[in-house]
Amino acid sequence: MHRSDARLWFDGRFRSATATHSLYCLPFAGGSATYYADWAPHCASPVELVPVQLPGRGGRMTESSAKDLVQLAEEIADTIAAEPTRTLLYGHSMGAMLAFEVSRRLQTLNRPVRHLFVSGRPAPTIVRPIAPVSHLPRAEFIQMLRDYGAADQTVFEHDELLDLLMPMIRADFAMIENYRYQEAPRLSCPISAWCGDADPEVPPTAMRGWGDQTSGEFTLSVLRGGHFFLTEHRAEIMRAVLAAVRRAR
Template sequence: MSGAGSWFDQRFRSPTARHSLYCFPFAGGSASYYADWAAYVDGSVELVPVQLPGRGARMTEPLATSLDAVADEVAGLIAAAPTVPLLFGHSMGAILAFETARRLRAWGRGVGYLFVSGRPAPPVVRPLRPVSSLPLPEFVGVLRDYGCIDEEILAHDELLDLLLPMMRSDFSLIERYRYRPGAPLDCPILAWCGDRDPEVPPEAMRGWGDETCSGFELRVRPGGHFFVTEHREEVAQAVRHAARRGTTGERDATV
């Protein structure tokens, strides 16, 4: 089992933090995607991007084969930390954050907030059809449609060959995920989606409200699947404000 130094980007830790914002990556993403968020949080909320095996400093490690195993290990590390955990995940990361929150609740370790974006509620199966084993041209087309990889990389054969195994592995993780009914979380959930994301319409996001017995809020913003890139300042600031004010007390609201 790897330690916190492997799973978490430690660069943004703060000795004065009362909350730790753990950010889980989308399929094909890495901890570096969230580095810019450090500018939008303060000393009371430290940024802790989560790094999965097979990317960044963990490039040489075997790729994850089980979403549940990842959630088990990350939850165990978070449970041992002294700060209040806040969990954020985009797309695949939303499911990872959700399953991590479930484990922490089961272990009696409180989660301050769950923030999710760009992924329908956990009972909804995504993607609509398996894509991880598609032939290369079709799989590259899927990556292009999702917008989860730069065109410069798609045009660079050596970089693409390096990244493809990780991309296929991540899509396989989420394809094999199946929701297991359970008790709702006792932390609030704040959700976002883009208004032009064909895979994640707002009505598919509303089901996240069924996964908590605390407050739920949905915010729809302009953009496609990766709307969060353009709106990262707003999202990061909303996380900070939510941590300060506690539960919204609202069961369902769209802003």
């Protein structure tokens, strides 16, 4: 993995020459780095925002989507390990699992994450989704996405755009379905977790198991909203990130 690969993986628009910490934000299934652009105004020194772009979307649309979540996490971790700043990780839903596996890899590389932030995903030991959805017929798959609330509703009105995005979104769901937790040493970093009070798939009881994945501090917060509660609460989440960094310093 060459240092230059960072330009593929990381959206560099919000980089800061004075940052001591980088918050790498990992997307949910079907999501891209652009989702986190709205978080930039809420980020402040000494932290810089670094959205992560996965293959098969955005500027990497021509690349094949990843098939193995752990392998993908290892590639991301190896790229982060070459960065000079201290590492913070945030991931939502699929991104939470990616962030977790990136954290594991960085710990084995002796470049431990300073803090892991996760949302909208039950603890890694809990299999999700309960039943496979990646091979559903088109109409059923689209309805599932509507219920999931990931995409702007206007996307569903454009068949050509949907046809373009569908293989990547199906690949993401297949990657999640194939993921299985493997026993490994616990993380040493603190973990902060959030879930929405109206997210039927991710109740607080399912989030509490994240605490078992670290020997460090664990905090769980429940915010108003469904699976994508974080869109409305991004300022609050970023305040918590900045406060955690200040406490650690």
